[in-house]
Amino acid sequence: MRSDLKDKRTYSARRLTASFRFAGNGLKMAFREPNMRIHLAAGAIVSAAGFILSLSRMEWCILILVIAGMLALETVNTAIEKTVDLVTEEYKPLAGMAKDLAAGAVLLFACAAVIIGMIIFIPKL
Template identity: 50%
Template sequence: MAKAPQRHRARWRHEVASFGYAIQGIREALLSEPHLRFHALATAVVVALGAWLHVSRHDWALLALAVGAVWAAELMNTAIETIIDLVSPDFHPLAGRAKDVAAGAVLLMALAAGVVGLLVFGPPLWDKAVALNGHP
């Protein structure tokens, strides 16, 4: 009977540790990947702009999904590039193709996130610009 709670605790510790590994992976990627640092800066700008414009909860949800998708795509791209560098340290056309496709996925997601940003921030920024120019 005592084995079940011990197994449960061991599993729980393993699950908690896996979060630590995930956070470590994000940290390592931030330290080694300039594009991810750019995404971190862009995330800070999105959060600051959203706070300044007092966007709705719905808009925050859209922004969070867009930002999270870009981060996830960039992290997957980094993982793919790392694996390719491990298994194919010399140039190979298929390795290059895989890297290009993974980078293309990041670009596509970043463009989609940009569209979300324009749709969410465009109207309130336009309203502020019009108000600054003295128009009703």
């Protein structure tokens, strides 16, 4: 095996630390986005309701997965939008489609999250 390939596969504490730092920077950037703040606020409200209504462990697991999934998907949507903006400043139909598709994925997951929330919370009210 070539030594330069082996070096690329070697993971050091420094590389791991740098990876976490880059991920943290990405989250900081994502949390500055208005839509991410809306999702964070919704997640906080739903979490508070979960505490008030004493959710079961399984309900909490589902709720955490849905909130984390929503935040992760919004982060990916933002990354796609930033990448498209980097590639072109002029309107291009394919660029618009990429942005719309990513936003559509977020909307689809948000609708599913609302339905899951209703399944969890309505019986407790």
